[in-house]
Amino acid sequence: MINWSIIIEMLPAFWRGLQITLILLCTAGLAGLALAVPLSLARASSHPLLSWPVFIFTYILRGTPLLVQLFIIYYGLPQLDIVRQSAFWPFFRDPFFCAWLAFTLNTTAYTTEIFAGAIRNTPAGEVEAARAMGLSRTQVLRDIFWPGAWRRALPQYGNEVVQLMHATALASTITIVEILRVGRDVYYNHLVITESFGMAAVFFLALTVVLTLIFRILEKLFLRHLDPRDSANVSPSETTKVTVNA
Amino acid sequence: MRNTITSLVLTTVLAVPALASDQIRIGVEGNYPPFSQVAPDGALSGFDIDIADALCDRMQVECTLVQQEWEGMIPALSANRFDMIVASMTITDARRERVDFSDPYYDVPSRFIAAEGDFTSYSPEDLAGQTIIVLRNSPRADFLEENYPDSRILAVDREPAVYLELAAGRGDIAFGSSVVSAEAFLNTPQGEGFVQVGDPISLTRAGEGGVGIAMRKNDDALRERVNAALAEIMADGTYDEMASQYFEFDIMPEAARDALN
Amino acid sequence: MFHGYLPMILDGLRVTLSVAVVSLAVASVFGMMGAVAKLSASPVLRAVAGTYTTVIRALPDLLLMLVIFYGGQILLNTITQAQGWGYVDVNAFMAGTITLGFVFGAYLTETFRGAILAIPRGQIEAAQSIGLSRGQVLRNVTIPQMVRHALPGFTNNWLVLLKATALVSIIGLDDMMHRASLASAATREPFTFYMIVGAIYLAITTVSILGLGALNWRMSRSLRREAVG
Numbered sequence: 001m002i003n004w005s006i007i008i009e010m011l012p013a014f015w016r017g018l019q020i021t022l023i024l025l026c027t028a029g030l031a032g033l034a035l036a037v038p039l040s041l042a043r044a045s046s047h048p049l050l051s052w053p054v055f056i057f058t059y060i061l062r063g064t065p066l067l068v069q070l071f072i073i074y075y076g077l078p079q080l081d082i083v084r085q086s087a088f089w090p091f092f093r094d095p096f097f098c099a100w101l102a103f104t105l106n107t108t109a110y111t112t113e114i115f116a117g118a119i120r121n122t123p124a125g126e127v128e129a130a131r132a133m134g135l136s137r138t139q140v141l142r143d144i145f146w147p148g149a150w151r152r153a154l155p156q157y158g159n160e161v162v163q164l165m166h167a168t169a170l171a172s173t174i175t176i177v178e179i180l181r182v183g184r185d186v187y188y189n190h191l192v193i194t195e196s197f198g199m200a201a202v203f204f205l206a207l208t209v210v211l212t213l214i215f216r217i218l219e220k221l222f223l224r225h226l227d228p229r230d231s232a233n234v235s236p237s238e239t240t241k242v243t244v245n246a
Numbered sequence: 247m248r249n250t251i252t253s254l255v256l257t258t259v260l261a262v263p264a265l266a267s268d269q270i271r272i273g274v275e276g277n278y279p280p281f282s283q284v285a286p287d288g289a290l291s292g293f294d295i296d297i298a299d300a301l302c303d304r305m306q307v308e309c310t311l312v313q314q315e316w317e318g319m320i321p322a323l324s325a326n327r328f329d330m331i332v333a334s335m336t337i338t339d340a341r342r343e344r345v346d347f348s349d350p351y352y353d354v355p356s357r358f359i360a361a362e363g364d365f366t367s368y369s370p371e372d373l374a375g376q377t378i379i380v381l382r383n384s385p386r387a388d389f390l391e392e393n394y395p396d397s398r399i400l401a402v403d404r405e406p407a408v409y410l411e412l413a414a415g416r417g418d419i420a421f422g423s424s425v426v427s428a429e430a431f432l433n434t435p436q437g438e439g440f441v442q443v444g445d446p447i448s449l450t451r452a453g454e455g456g457v458g459i460a461m462r463k464n465d466d467a468l469r470e471r472v473n474a475a476l477a478e479i480m481a482d483g484t485y486d487e488m489a490s491q492y493f494e495f496d497i498m499p500e501a502a503r504d505a506l507n
Numbered sequence: 508m509f510h511g512y513l514p515m516i517l518d519g520l521r522v523t524l525s526v527a528v529v530s531l532a533v534a535s536v537f538g539m540m541g542a543v544a545k546l547s548a549s550p551v552l553r554a555v556a557g558t559y560t561t562v563i564r565a566l567p568d569l570l571l572m573l574v575i576f577y578g579g580q581i582l583l584n585t586i587t588q589a590q591g592w593g594y595v596d597v598n599a600f601m602a603g604t605i606t607l608g609f610v611f612g613a614y615l616t617e618t619f620r621g622a623i624l625a626i627p628r629g630q631i632e633a634a635q636s637i638g639l640s641r642g643q644v645l646r647n648v649t650i651p652q653m654v655r656h657a658l659p660g661f662t663n664n665w666l667v668l669l670k671a672t673a674l675v676s677i678i679g680l681d682d683m684m685h686r687a688s689l690a691s692a693a694t695r696e697p698f699t700f701y702m703i704v705g706a707i708y709l710a711i712t713t714v715s716i717l718g719l720g721a722l723n724w725r726m727s728r729s730l731r732r733e734a735v736g
Binding site for chain 1: 317320321324340344382383400401402403410413414415416
């Protein structure tokens with residue numbers, strides 16, 4: 001039933017596709033993480049001049065489809081002379097950079113909201129107690145505030161990383177030959193489902209399982225002190241795919 | 247508002263074409279001027295569309311045109327979304343493994359296009375290290391893979407994207423249809439400053455080349471009817487009349503032209 | 508302005524909205540079946556529903572759409588031909604909505620399951636003890652509360668589904684995105700047209716958040732009263 005000769009023939013291509021998917025995931029994921037840390041502080045700030053611009057950014061990025069964002073960057077920006085004539089044009093010229101930029105901005109927006117939510121949920125008493133013990137501002141941030149927020153954000157952040165990995169499949173629409181693009185080409189050239197999309201699905205499933213395991217281990221490391229029965233309780237709002245209006 | 251949405255939903259869901267016995271559904275593209283294009287009001291036009299209409303007229307069947315993205319064209323045919331494809335599909339051996347073709351209904355060469363002054367010739371040595379833009383999964387892409395191993399190839403999903411990307415500066419030179427590149431790009435304001443490079447290149451080889459109408463494999467009755475209707479419109483001048491509205495040169499395949507004379 | 512292509516894009520908006528609304532309805536059906544199966548006593552049903560939600564949520568939407576769109580049609584043709592029924596035409600709209608509905612049904616399964624579980628067991632027992640029939644319990648106790656518990660998750664899924672409709676152009680639906688790509692190719696102004704599409708999506712999202720937020724507020728009225736009084 002399964003045509004193994006097609007699979008064997010295409011395996012190197014799938015392997016290269018996997019590498020592209022992983023590079024996109026890691027570079028966009030890390031850049032998004034780095035940007036989300038300061039942005040989430042601003043977002044959670046009580047100062048409207050800090051929180052509002054970040055809110056507008058996350059609202060727009062989370063309120064529009066990623067495919068539209070990707071097409072605006074990839075197809076749209078070269079229409080503007082200001083982009084074509086800028087020093088950054090060599091970057092925007094490259095499809096991979098455009099995909100990276102779109103995925104980074106998108107994941108930054110979601111991660112910022114996840115972190116901001118965790119920051120806002122920091123028990124005031126925790127920080128007050130630390131200050132009362134004479135810890136400096138930096139010490140409070142470094143030893144009390146961030147570790148707590150990180151622990152609270154971790155489960156949702158793990159979910160976001162899996163979503164980002166799935167989102168990289170959209171790069172197939174702008175000439176980037178990642179896993180799904182390889183699958184689409186195999187389907188186009190051989191008209192077989194299992195050997196094309198089925199193979200791509202196996203790779204994505206495997207990636208999902210690996211990422212889930214990594215985050216489960218991270219949660220074990222960071223949430224060790226919590227009663228396991230607490231983390232097993234799942235409320236309805238946490239079972240949705242992406243929290244948009246959290 | 248809710249009523250509008252409900253009625254829209256109903257009309258869209260119920261708009262499944264009824265299947266009468268003498269009805270043929272034809273897959274067309276709409277993104278390949280002057281062969282097929284979509285007007286702002288959604289109307290399809292172009293040489294492919296005219297050919298489809300003329301064939302249906304000769305075969306005395308009622309036709310429905312089904313618009314389909316290029317990439318999903320052959321999959322949709324095999325999944326029975328339509329019965330044949332009239333979408334400027336070049337006949338190749340690779341495609342023959344999945345579909346049957348009618349006799350070729352036109353044949354135009356391919357062409358390199360670049361900004362004026364960038365290139366004077368297109369030998370593989372001249373284009374080494376350059377980025378060439380081409381339509382993905384096409385005979386032209388295969389030609390580049392084979393003959394331009396030292397060039398970077400940017401393979402895009404739709405033919406107009408070849409020129410969008412060239413104008414956007416995402417590649418150094420484009421390899422496209424001589425007709426589409428002229429019509430959709432060089433003869434438009436956006437194509438200013440771009441020129442054809444070198445001579446036209448014919449990808450026609452023994453048994454391959456030329457543009458045909460694709461049908462599901464072993465749909466022999468339909469193929470014979472289409473070929474007969476095609477021969478008819480070529481013989482009685484209908485074909486030339488239609489072609490003259492779009493082209494200043496002969497696009498009829500050489501073999502067909504020879505057979506007429 | 509917009510070279511006359513704006514009406515064409517707005518016409519594509521009708522397709523996008525139709526796809527979104529019908530997909531949500533289909534997803535609700537799949538979600539309800541999934542939730543009931545997951546909470547059922549039958550291990551087979553639980554396993555089927557578990558596989559459904561796990562696999563769907565582990566794969567990219569675009570991949571699933573392509574698989575279900577192409578694979579589903581081939582499967583359907585194989586079945587109808589084997590049965591001698593002739594060809595059944597699946598148009599892109601049906602294929603797109605069933606696909607999106609099937610995918611988001613997996614997410615709604617979790618939402619609905621959580622909502623059913625959130626109803627205190629004691630309430631149902633109390634209703635039964637005062638002599639209410641199974642149907643009455645379902646109608647008067649379970650469903651009203653389930654809707655309330657499910658609404659926040661339902662809202663989020665709707666917002667995500669809405670954005671996923673942008674993908675249907677890839678399987679050949681003539682939606683807003685497809686119209687924008689045609690207009691971009693014709694006018695060479697992709698920035699203009701994709702920005703318009705983005706703005707329209709943002710507007711629908713905003714209207715949805717405001718509307719469903721107000722509904723959520725209304726539905727939790729009884730809870731607030733309890734909290735106050």
